[in-house]
Amino acid sequence: xxxxxxxxxxxxxxxxxxxxxxxxxxxxxxxxxxxxxxxxxxxxxxxxxxxxxxxxxxxxxxxxxxxxxxxxxxxxxxxxxxxxxxxxxxxxxxxxxxxxxxxxxxxxxxxxxxxxx
Amino acid sequence: xxxxxxxxxxxxxxxxxxxxxxxxxxxxxxxxxxxxxxxxxxxxxxxxxxxxxxxxxxxxxxxxxxxxxxxxxxxxxxxxxxxxxxxxxxxxxxxxxxxxxxxxxxxxxxxxxxxxx
DNA sequence: CGGATCGTCAACCGGATGGTTGAATATGCC
DNA sequence: GGCATATTCAACCATCCGGTTGACGATCCG
Numbered sequence: 001x002x003x004x005x006x007x008x009x010x011x012x013x014x015x016x017x018x019x020x021x022x023x024x025x026x027x028x029x030x031x032x033x034x035x036x037x038x039x040x041x042x043x044x045x046x047x048x049x050x051x052x053x054x055x056x057x058x059x060x061x062x063x064x065x066x067x068x069x070x071x072x073x074x075x076x077x078x079x080x081x082x083x084x085x086x087x088x089x090x091x092x093x094x095x096x097x098x099x100x101x102x103x104x105x106x107x108x109x110x111x112x113x114x115x116x117x
Numbered sequence: 118x119x120x121x122x123x124x125x126x127x128x129x130x131x132x133x134x135x136x137x138x139x140x141x142x143x144x145x146x147x148x149x150x151x152x153x154x155x156x157x158x159x160x161x162x163x164x165x166x167x168x169x170x171x172x173x174x175x176x177x178x179x180x181x182x183x184x185x186x187x188x189x190x191x192x193x194x195x196x197x198x199x200x201x202x203x204x205x206x207x208x209x210x211x212x213x214x215x216x217x218x219x220x221x222x223x224x225x226x227x228x229x230x231x232x233x234x
Numbered sequence: 235c236g237g238a239t240c241g242t243c244a245a246c247c248g249g250a251t252g253g254t255t256g257a258a259t260a261t262g263c264c
Numbered sequence: 265g266g267c268a269t270a271t272t273c274a275a276c277c278a279t280c281c282g283g284t285t286g287a288c289g290a291t292c293c294g
Contacts, residue, residue, distance in 0.1 A: 005130075010130035012200075013122075013123055025202070040254095042271070042272090043253085047252075062271090064260095064262075065261035073203040079129075079200065083129075083196065086193050148240075148241060149240060149241080158283075158285080160243085160283085160284075163242060164282075165282085181290095181291065
């Protein structure tokens with residue numbers, strides 16, 4: 001019932017919450033700033049943030065009177081790993097994974113020359 | 118509103134539906150057979166299958182009076198790619214991805230010797 | 235034809251979800 | 265202290281969701 005996958009996937013199923021996560025990719029944000037671009041009450045956003053935090057996708061730290069929201073991409077790994085089980089039996093066509101690898105190598109191999117895409 | 122990610126993630130958020138997907142990994146199945154291991158009415162399972170089909174995670178083909186359910190792992194790729202955006206900016210610690218790669222290489226390199234884990 | 239099997243439809247139910255508003259709680263500042 | 269800011273709490277609402285039951289439409293088979 002309380003399988004972590006349940007809460008993570010449920011949290012990801014809402015477009016507002018995914019948008020919030022995308023915003024948090026750039027930087028940590030205060031609740032009010034998260035809410036600003038949305039046509040929704042602050043309380044509504046606060047609820048969404050609580051759900052994201054409940055799923056472990058973000059953490060919130062209160063400093064002074066402002067509560068900072070921080071992305072926790074680790075929580076996505078469980079879900080990602082689960083999903084991989086379904087790609088694995090398929091013939092290799094996961095170009096996205098290839099791109100991921102390239103980024104990995106580029107980062108790890110310091111200065112491996114990279115020919116344009 | 119009808120972002121495909123919404124429906125895919127929502128479909129994945131239910132443990133029964135994930136279990137069904139896992140079952141379908143092994144082979145295509147008839148609706149009745151899908152329902153068999155669950156302590157749930159056939160109509161209940163039928164609804165779950167409709168949701169999975171709506172998300173594109175499975176397809177259903179009626180042959181005679183039996184309706185066959187087939188896994189469509191392609192639908193997962195969209196979601197998988199979306200999720201990767203959140204792992205990518207992180208330092209490399211995605212051991213699961215490494216395992217995935219090993220499996221890939223093993224499959225692709227035909228008989229590359231593999232030292233034990 | 236008549237019966238059994240396969241599956242969905244329709245109506246219903248309780249509980250969760252996404253959203254609102256208004257009051258309440260902290261905290262910072264003058 | 266007193267006011268503004270930041271955030272949540274509580275109550276409420278409409279809707280969706282997961283599940284049931286019972287009736288129904290197809291299809292196979294004797």
